[in-house]
C-alpha cells in the first residue's frame with residue numbers, strides 16, 4: 001500500500017546527489033522541515049525542482065505518487081550521505097507513479113479540471129434545500145423532467161401512433177431513432193469514462209439507469225441539444241418559439257450544474273455530443289426509400 005506521506009520516489013537520485021552539488025549547504029537540502037522528514041535520517045525537500053533541472057539524472061527520479069495533488073508535491077528522499085550500507089529500495093510500481101514534468105497539455109487539462117470543479121461548486125446553488133437558491137430547486141426539477149428520456153420517448157411514440165401522414169411519420173421515426181441513439185451513446189460514454197457526479201449532488205432523480213450514477217456527459221444536455229436542433233430543422237415555428245426552444249436547451253443545461261448534478265464540462269461536452277448526434281441522424285435519415293421495412297411495419301400497427 002502506498003505510504004500516506006507525500007514522498008517523491010527519488011531514491012535512485014540519492015547516489016547522484018551525493019556526487020553533485022547537493023549537500024547540507026545546498027538549497028535543496030530540507031533539514032526535515034515541512035513534513036518531508038521521516039525514517040532514514042535527513043531528507044531533501046523540493047526534490048521535484050532539483051531533479052527536473054539536473055541534467056543527466058534518471059527520469060524515474062521525477063515521479064511521485066499518482067494519488068497526490070500536484071499543487072502539494074513535496075519531495076523527500078534519503079540523504080546522499082546516509083551511507084552505502086542501506087539496501088536500495090524497490091522502485092514503486094509503474095501505476096503508482098506520476099510524471100513530475102507533465103506536458104503542456106497535461107498542465108492545461110489539470111488547470112481546466114480545477115477550474116471546472118471550482119466553477120461547478122460555485123454554480124451549484126440549488127444542490128440542496130438549504131443551498132443559497134434552494135427555493136428554486138422544485139423549478140429546476142421540473143426542468144429536469146422536461147429533458148428526461150422517458151417523456152420524450154413516450155411522447156414520440158404517442159405522436160407516431162396518432163400520425164396519419166407519411167411525412168409526419170418519417171420525422172417522428174427519425175426523432176425516435178435520434179432519442180435511442182442518444183441513450184445508447186451517453187450510456188456507453190458514461191460507462192467508459194465513469195466520472196462520479198459532484199459530491200454535493202443529491203441522487204434524487206426521476207427514473208435513472210445504472211450508468212446514471214456517472215456524470216460525464218450530461219444526458220439531459222445531449223438531449224437538449226439534439227432535440228432542439230431537430231425541432232428547429234423539422235418544425236416550422238415562428239421566431240419567438242424558435243428562441244424559446246434554444247432558451248429551453250440552454251437553461252436545461254445550466255440547471256444541471258445548478259442542481260449539482262453535473263460539472264460544467266459534463267454539460268459542455270453534452271451539448272457538443274447532442275449537436276453532433278443530430279448530424280449523424282441527419283446523415284442516416286430514415287425514409288420509406290432507404291428503410292421501407294421499418295415504415296411498412298409501422299403502418300401495419
Ligand SMILES: CC(C)=CCC/C(C)=C/COP(=O)(O)O
Nearest residue numbers: 149150207208212217218219220
Ligand atoms: C430511463 C431513461 C429512458 C433515461 C434516463 C434519463 C436520465 C436519467 C439521464 C441522466 O441525465 P443526466 O446525465 O443529465 O443526469
